[in-house]
Amino acid sequence: MNLGSRTPHEESHCPQRRLLLGVAVSMGVLVAGCATSPSAMAQPSYTISAGQIQEAVGRKFPRNYGFGGLMNLALSDPQIHLRPDQNRLNTVIAVLASGPLLQARNYQGALDVDFSLRYESSDRTLRATDLHLNGLRMNGLNAQTEQMLQQYGSTLAQRSLQEVVLHQLTDKDLALVNGLGLEPGKFTVTPKGLVVTLQNKAVP
Template identity: 40%
Template sequence: MQRRTLLSALSIAFSAPMAALAQGDDDRSRQPPGYPVSLAQLQQAVAKSFPRRYPVQGMLDIDLQTPRLQLLPDENRLRAAMLVQAAGPALNRAHEGTFDVDFGLRYEASDRTLRAHQPRLARLKFPTLQPRVEEMLNLYAPRLADQSLREVVLHELEPKDLAMLDTLGMQPGAITVNSKGLMIALVPKTS
């Protein structure tokens, strides 16, 4: 009986956003309750952290523009595709390129945020640079991937949402990437 009451309360607390994500999807209704976050919400949050500039040993600066996020449900990760510009004394002129990074997500309880975690670099690509210069920049790319996305906030849970969960003895659990955004599982609190 208590479990039904708990699940009913969770359904009421999260009914509007969950209904929006679960419309027409019977499989989703069989999953445990969760807290949905749309791709649009993620994109809006990540935009607050960009553009960013990174100097490379005083020789040039790499400017990263706001990433365009892509969901990778099969890998339970996200991809950030960024336009990038490299300019400085080591180059004759500014060069534009792209930079793609895949990353996982983690929940940080201290500030109620979802953060980028474990970035995995694709490559820096500059069509107008000589291949050897592009290769040199790609030696720096893993560090750039880590610096640019490490701990970027992608969503912040509202205190009122967590207060309701706390009252019900629940907390955020595993984060799953799906075709519409994320679903944060709601799990019983451990001690």
């Protein structure tokens, strides 16, 4: 059975631009200070808070996935959690199952997924990647139906989160950084948020 999806909400870039304007200002401070402290430019970085990540992921939901007209899974309300000990992020997404296969009854549950991030230089975005399904748990379903859903858990995780854009960098927002030939490199998950360490831009 094929899965289909739709995303009814359009992304808003205002919070991203406010964040990245702050990055540019911070980089300006680093540039000003490098004359007296050459090591200050060794590993410039900035932090994306858990709230900003939550907002970015939340814009991608709700999403609906159909199972050949027999069942529908509605995914909504993703909750982001930081996993500093694993240097990864986690999200738990509410799931509502309905359709003829369930005899017109609705069942609630949750999709639990860990993921990390990567930088896509072609459009300067930070994206979710390297997903790991912790489980798809449904309340009240019989064992046979729940087992069938478990088989599609990884597909749901991939379709709903793979390559989700957390934010996008622009030339305007990062004029100073671009001028220095830098781009996001290492990502470190901390209790306060995601620390993005800048590195020299890759040569085409």
